[in-house]
Amino acid sequence: MKRPWNNRLIFTFFLSYLAIIILLSVGFFLYSRNLVRELYVASLEKVMEQKTSVVARLLPWESEPGSLDLASRTLAKELGVHITVIAPDGTVLGDSDEPARELHNHRSRPEIVEALTKGGGTAVRYSPIAKDDLFYRAYRQTQGDRQRIVRVAVSFSEIQNVTQFIGRTLLVGAAMTWAFVFANLAGISRVFLPILSPGRYSEWVALAGVLWTVAFTLFVISYARVLIQPRVDGLPG
Numbered sequence: 001m002k003r004p005w006n007n008r009l010i011f012t013f014f015l016s017y018l019a020i021i022i023l024l025s026v027g028f029f030l031y032s033r034n035l036v037r038e039l040y041v042a043s044l045e046k047v048m049e050q051k052t053s054v055v056a057r058l059l060p061w062e063s064e065p066g067s068l069d070l071a072s073r074t075l076a077k078e079l080g081v082h083i084t085v086i087a088p089d090g091t092v093l094g095d096s097d098e099p100a101r102e103l104h105n106h107r108s109r110p111e112i113v114e115a116l117t118k119g120g121g122t123a124v125r126y127s128p129i130a131k132d133d134l135f136y137r138a139y140r141q142t143q144g145d146r147q148r149i150v151r152v153a154v155s156f157s158e159i160q161n162v163t164q165f166i167g168r169t170l171l172v173g174a175a176m177t178w179a180f181v182f183a184n185l186a187g188i189s190r191v192f193l194p195i196l197s198p199g200r201y202s203e204w205v206a207l208a209g210v211l212w213t214v215a216f217t218l219f220v221i222s223y224a225r226v227l228i229q230p231r232v233d234g235l236p237g
């Protein structure tokens with residue numbers, strides 16, 4: 001009597017199932033990472049807006065280029081951000097990192113243009129002064145007939161580091177979930193399936209070995225970096 005199941009059919013079914021799981025896991029990881037990044041950037045934008053509003057209220061009104069350098073530098077150290085104050089014509093009145101008199105006109109910067117037209121603007125771009133990608137938030141402040149742009153910026157690499165850490169955490173969590181699934185399936189294939197179908201004992205044992213190998217491989221991939229690195233506290237072990 002011909003077996004309804006043979007080794008080739010079993011492994012073909014298993015590999016197809018595994019490929020589907022891998023594709024779903026990768027898709028979930030990519031979607032989750034992008035979603036987390038968007039949520040983090042949105043929440044950071046709100047925080048930046050609050051900081052910009054606070055900075056705008058604390059900085060005095062001055063019209064001479066460079067007159068707000070010292071005040072901007074002091075506030076920037078306290079808040080951990082980059083601060084720039086710009087006149088409506090683009091003249092830099094104060095900057096926390098460089099002398100304002102040495103900086104070029106900022107009138108054409110995207111976040112400044114948006115702030116002048118809409119009251120607020122954001123942008124992400126490389127800063128040659130900070131030598132890093134910065135996340136900018138600009139706010140148009142008015143007082144009577146006077147107005148100016150107060151801009152706050154933070155390193156965008158910090159945002160990328162946070163989202164990458166969250167992404168790795170999600171990936172490890174998903175990988176370990178499937179590792180436990182495969183480990184349990186390996187136990188079922190090794191212990192219970194031979195009882196239900198003793199005629200295919202060798203096939204169930206081989207399948208259990210493959211499942212356990214996949215589970216252990218997922219564990220190694222997830223925790224190899226942690227296991228081979230020295231301890232953070234410097235102690236042995």
